[in-house]
Amino acid sequence: MINVHIARLDDGSIEGFSIEGHANFAKAGRDIVCAGVSAVTVGTVNSIEALTGVELDSKMKNGFLSARLTEPLADSVSSQVQLLLESMVVMLESIAASYGKYIRVEQGNN
Template sequence: MIIVQVFRNDDGSIDRFSIKGHANFAKRGEDIVCAGVSAVTVGTVNSIETLTGVEMDAKMKNGFLSASLPVLEKDGTWSQVQLLLESMVLMLTDIAKSYGKYIQIEQVK
């Protein structure tokens, strides 16, 4: 199972997330759940860095991804980053609606 943890501040904003595990929906190379989660999460990190210029502290290895934001002023860039992160959560939630047996999303405060 894939475990997604989204870490939120007291104001509800996201400051980091982590993904660990494998869906085991299908054999390696054919697992659409793992592929979907990877595309959404890695794509989000790449989008944040490319579109906003904010470099996340990201670590990735087999079956694991963690990404943390640096301290940011709550300005337009911060709002863009939050929008991208909330979009990621929405996409992962949609995956979980269809494949909930293979992915769990935890919101952590």
């Protein structure tokens, strides 16, 4: 199972996220759940960096990805980053709605 944790600050904004595990929906190379989660999460990290210039503190290895904001951001940039992160949450929850046996999304304060 893929476990997703969305870390939120007291104001509800997203501070970071971590994903670990494997869906085991299908054999490696054919696992659409893993592929979808990877595309959404890695794509979000890449989008944040490319579109806002904000570099997240990210770590990735087989079956694991974490990304975290490391510094306070100007309000205009922060709102862009939060929109991209919230979009990622919507996409992950959509995957979980269809494939809940293979992915769990949790949100809360870190």
